[in-house]
Amino acid sequence: MTAEWTTLLGGLRTEHRAVGAFNAIMIEHAEAIVAGAELSGLPVILQISQNAVRYHGTLAPFARACLQLASDATVPVLVHLDHVEDEDLIHEGLGLGITSVMFDASKLDYADNVARTRAVVERCHTNGCLVEAELGEVGGKDGAHAPGVRTDPGEAAAFVAATGVDSLAVAVGSSHAMTDRSAVLDEDLIAALAAAVPVPLVLHGSSGVNDDGLRGAVAAGIVKVNIGTRLNQVLTEAVRAVLGEREQLTDPRRYLAPGRDAVRDEVSRLLTVLAK
């Protein structure tokens, strides 16, 4: 799995194309993300964030369901733990068969980020698991961080060399949890980072970037595009439309199925935008 995805991401990097990485909170998200990938015929990354684990209270049941969906899929699906700050959760994920994680030590100062990330990389690589890290904190994770932060190319190259990470999340103008797709990315900075860093670059907070902005980011060198909020927008809009018409509805399947279909279609559409 690790080698297959290292090759796949390396190929996308060379071709200036990208893969979508979508966040799942519930099984309906996960089903829709896999169905959307199958509809488009493209690989996908299925992400479970530490926050989603906290929502469920435990990792194993949802992670096992996602891993099963991935192994049954007709396209490559990589299950990835996203924005993990708790190293115990990474170790639990390794035990469950997770082969890709983002260790997020971006709130720490540079030296501590390097030291903690390098230790996680050593443990993950021993267990056949890829590691993404973040440098230059992407804003909006808990509302306390300015979206103006940028990743420095020289520091990014030094960070990758010092830690051995397999991919790097960079701050280039996006911010988490945006609902209006108005973010403007610094494409020159993306290109400079791509030239300086020998591993795939990851864009977080991509719900705030419109289709043209996504295309520009991919052309400049982004390889993995993380999208969460956008899926929740389309899911909730679809659910709201059904409930608005049928106030007496009580069976969740009646409103979750249209929500799941809407997410599937948006995943398929976005994957196609990123792969061109």
Ligand code: G3H
């Ligand atoms: O790691 C997840 C992503 O960065 C999602 O961000 O919800 O703003 O699309 P978003």
Ligand code: ZN
């Ligand atoms: Zn993120």
